[in-house]
Amino acid sequence: MNKQIITRFPPSPTGxxxxxxxxxxxxxxxxxxxxxxxxxxxxEDTDVARSTQASTDAILEALEWLGxxxxxxxxxxxxxxxxxxxxxxxxxxxxxxxxxxCSRDTLDAxxxxxxxxxxxxxxxxTCRNKGLSKTDDAVVRFKAPLTGxxxxxxxVKGNIVIPNAEMDDFIIQRSDGVSTYNLAVVVxxxxxxxxxxxxxxxxxxxxxxxxxxxxxxxxxxxxxxHVPMVLGKDRARLSKRHGxxxxxxxxxxxxxxxxxxxxxVRLGWSYGDQxxxxxxxxxxxFTLENIGRSPGIFDTDKLLALNAEHIRKSPPVAVARHLxxxxxxxxxxxxxxxxxxxxxxxxxxxxxxxAEMADGALFYYASKITYDAKAAKKFLKPAIAEPLxxxxxxxEALDVFDEPSLENAFKTVMETAGMxxxxxxxxxxxxxxxxxxxxxxxxxxxxxxxDTVIERLKDAAKFIENRxx
RNA sequence: GGUCCCAUCGUCUAGCGGUCAGGACAUCGGCCUCUCACGCCGAAAACACGGGUUCGAUUCCCGUUGGGAUCACCA
Numbered sequence: 001m002n003k004q005i006i007t008r009f010p011p012s013p014t015g016x017x018x019x020x021x022x023x024x025x026x027x028x029x030x031x032x033x034x035x036x037x038x039x040x041x042x043x044e045d046t047d048v049a050r051s052t053q054a055s056t057d058a059i060l061e062a063l064e065w066l067g068x069x070x071x072x073x074x075x076x077x078x079x080x081x082x083x084x085x086x087x088x089x090x091x092x093x094x095x096x097x098x099x100x101x102c103s104r105d106t107l108d109a110x111x112x113x114x115x116x117x118x119x120x121x122x123x124x125x126t127c128r129n130k131g132l133s134k135t136d137d138a139v140v141r142f143k144a145p146l147t148g149x150x151x152x153x154x155x156v157k158g159n160i161v162i163p164n165a166e167m168d169d170f171i172i173q174r175s176d177g178v179s180t181y182n183l184a185v186v187v188x189x190x191x192x193x194x195x196x197x198x199x200x201x202x203x204x205x206x207x208x209x210x211x212x213x214x215x216x217x218x219x220x221x222x223x224x225x226h227v228p229m230v231l232g233k234d235r236a237r238l239s240k241r242h243g244x245x246x247x248x249x250x251x252x253x254x255x256x257x258x259x260x261x262x263x264x265v266r267l268g269w270s271y272g273d274q275x276x277x278x279x280x281x282x283x284x285x286f287t288l289e290n291i292g293r294s295p296g297i298f299d300t301d302k303l304l305a306l307n308a309e310h311i312r313k314s315p316p317v318a319v320a321r322h323l324x325x326x327x328x329x330x331x332x333x334x335x336x337x338x339x340x341x342x343x344x345x346x347x348x349x350x351x352x353x354x355a356e357m358a359d360g361a362l363f364y365y366a367s368k369i370t371y372d373a374k375a376a377k378k379f380l381k382p383a384i385a386e387p388l389x390x391x392x393x394x395x396e397a398l399d400v401f402d403e404p405s406l407e408n409a410f411k412t413v414m415e416t417a418g419m420x421x422x423x424x425x426x427x428x429x430x431x432x433x434x435x436x437x438x439x440x441x442x443x444x445x446x447x448x449x450x451d452t453v454i455e456r457l458k459d460a461a462k463f464i465e466n467r468x469x
Numbered sequence: 470g471g472u473c474c475c476a477u478c479g480u481c482u483a484g485c486g487g488u489c490a491g492g493a494c495a496u497c498g499g500c501c502u503c504u505c506a507c508g509c510c511g512a513a514a515a516c517a518c519g520g521g522u523u524c525g526a527u528u529c530c531c532g533u534u535g536g537g538a539u540c541a542c543c544a
Contacts, residue, residue: 095470104542111541121540139542166472166540175543181544203537204473228475229536235536263481264492271481273492292482294475295537302481302494312507350506360505368482410503421497425503437505458544 005037005176009070010185012044013055016246017062019298020200020230023264026385027198027227029068030265030286040192041073046184048078062247075186075192084179087141087187087217088172096216097172098137100127107215121398122168138341140173142183142213150208154293155225162208169213169379170209178285182206184239186213191220198225201295225288227268227296238298253301254353261412263303267296276309308352308386316341319348326358340365346439363433364448369456376463379427379436385464387417387424388431392457403442403448410442431460 007028011021032039041063045051102123111121128143145164151162154251172183179187187196204226214221232242239245250260251259269291271277277285311319320336323344327334334340343364344357351357363369371380394409414421425441432453438444441464445453 010544014544044544050543107542115470152542160473162473168540171542176542178542180542186544200538200540201474203544206544226474231537233480237537267481273483275481275493296482297480299480299494305494308507349508421503423503429504439505441503 003195004034005032006194007032007037007198008040008042008189008192008194010042010044010188011059011066012047012050012310013052013059015048015055016248017059018245019247019264022066022247022260023060023230023267024199024227025063025068026066026261026264027225027269027286027291028196029070031198032071033283033290034286037196038071039069039071040075040194041235042075042188042192043073043077044181044184045076045078046178046181048178058248059196062251065248065251066261072192075188077188080188081178082182084173084184085177086189088179088183091142091172091216092140094216095143097140097142098130098169099132099134100141100169100171101132101135101136101138102126102259120166120168123170124132124163125169128169137175139171139175140442141169142172142209142216144169144209144212150211152204152207152211152226153221153226154204155288156224157204157226157293160203160204160207164208164212167209167212171313172213182209184215185217186210186217188216190214190219195220195222196225197222198227198289201226203230206272223398225291227291228293230267230306231295231297233297233299235297242298243300250303254326254355254357255307256310256314256319256354257358259307259316260303262310263306266306267298267462268292276306276313295430296404304352311348311354311357314348316344316348316428319354323361326354327361327365330362332358332362334361334365339447346443346447346468350439360438363435369432369434369459371430371463372436375430375434375436379430379466380460380467381427382464382467384424384427385461387413387419388427388457388464390416390430391424392454392461395450395454395457398450401446403446404440415421427460428457432456 008023009028011017011025017025029039030270031037043056045056056074063069069102087431088097089422092099110124114121123141127141130136144167147164149161149163150167152162170182171180172303173179181235185334188194207224207226211221230238232238234242251257258279261279261282265277265286266275271285271290317336323340324336343361347357347360351360390413391410394413395406398405398409410421410424415422417424419422428438428441429438430436432438432444432448433456
């Protein structure tokens with residue numbers, strides 16, 4: 001009988017949720033959902049000095065936007081110190097850990113010297129066998145094996161062998177009594193029954209330390225999977241100078257969460273040739289076996305293209321929900337009603353972001369159209385006045401206001417005026433939207449409705465008249 | 470510097486000994502067309518290098534080179 005998969009995402013609240021973190025969160029979440037397991041959220045705030053509530057809030061907000069939900073937590077490491085102490089005590093009593101009273105200065109000097117002589121900057125084990133007892137400024141160190149090697153059975157990278165000589169007696173409890181990262185993580189993962197640990201490549205080097213801790217604590221090892229880093233355009237680790245790092249920045253730029261997720265997962269994971277995935281498809285198809293081993297470069301062009309595709313393929317209701325804030329931001333009060341959905345339908349094929357879509361949607365909601373100066377000059381000319389009046393009459397006469405009847409009306413006007421559609425469409429477009437670029441003329445007219453269209457056409461006619469005199 | 474990881478078009482990737490090395494984004498042509506898009510058709514574009522193993526290597530092994538990560542009382 002198979003055990004239920006339990007994964008986790010343990011951000012440290014020292015900043016917003018960034019792209020790389022979002023990806024490991026996503027991998028863990030997808031794997032848990034795919035296997036109908038559990039996904040645990042844990043806030044690693046043992047670094048009291050750098051952890052903030054604001055960061056925690058920002059991270060939760062970002063996860064919520066992405067639609068990554070958790071089954072347990074959030075747990076806070078800062079509230080679990082008793083548990084850590086208990087385990088440290090256990091290690092101390094079995095002789096697998098010891099107190100160390102070496103000062104920071106002597107440690108620094110030691111490292112300095114080691115670097116200069118080309119040696120490894122490791123702790124030299126001064127206090128290892130002194131049998132010291134607790135003092136005010138003592139730290140607790142783990143007694144690591146001096147020889148042999150530790151093997152990480154990594155599901156994405158295969159077996160990784162690290163010589164134990166590479167590791168020193170690392171600190172598991174600071175002099176202020178707070179336990180360090182490696183200890184806290186292991187104790188948490190043991191006590192939370194985490195059996196699958198998927199995390200960034202940058203953790204490979206302390207995984208053997210954690211394995212040693214698991215062994216010392218007599219606990220079963222979880223499955224490890226280290227996913228490669230996300231790099232910037234210059235192949236350096238993604239950082240602020242590569243542009244936006246924060247997940248919510250992408251929300252604010254008008255990306256759909258599902259598009260962002262889709263992009264993120266494809267950066268380091270593949271399913272044959274498939275590029276486009278809905279969230280449900282991802283849950284259905286995500287497995288650890290298909291995670292790639294090489295680091296990937298974050299490519300905003302591809303993200304943008306994928307966003308456009310998601311906008312195109314998502315049902316208008318879903319898009320509406322995310323679009324509304326962008327309209328509000330532009331002083332346009334709109335609801336996710338049928339009208340807005342119809343608006344979205346005309347815009348989705350030509351919008352790469354929600355911001356772009358909002359810009360393009362404003363004319364639908366405007367009470368009065370202001371013409372782009374160049375557009376008006378070029379298209380709202382006296383020569384078009386007559387055809388425009390003919391069109392107004394034709395549209396007023398319509399009982400049914402749908403695309404076929406509109407096309408008929410236009411056709412009649414075109415024949416009477418002896419003009420091609422191209423000649424009349426642009427002036428009408430400017431009259432209705434104020435711009436030269438917009439959705440298709442007929443679909444747009446239908447959405448706008450008979451009254452509004454006629455009103456705007458009459459306004460345009462007036463505009464032309466005034467211009468003549 | 471030590472240790473560890475990685476290496477297919479510019480980018481994300483498929484490939485799991487025999488393929489005209491496939492797809493997507495971006496780029497460049499063309500078609501469609503009421504603008505802009507979408508869509509469609511086409512072009513250009515890659516196995517880092519050197520040794521092995523093998524009848525045969527993009528694929529397996531070793532080395533070189535290049536890139537990345539990490540070496541804290543940070544996580």
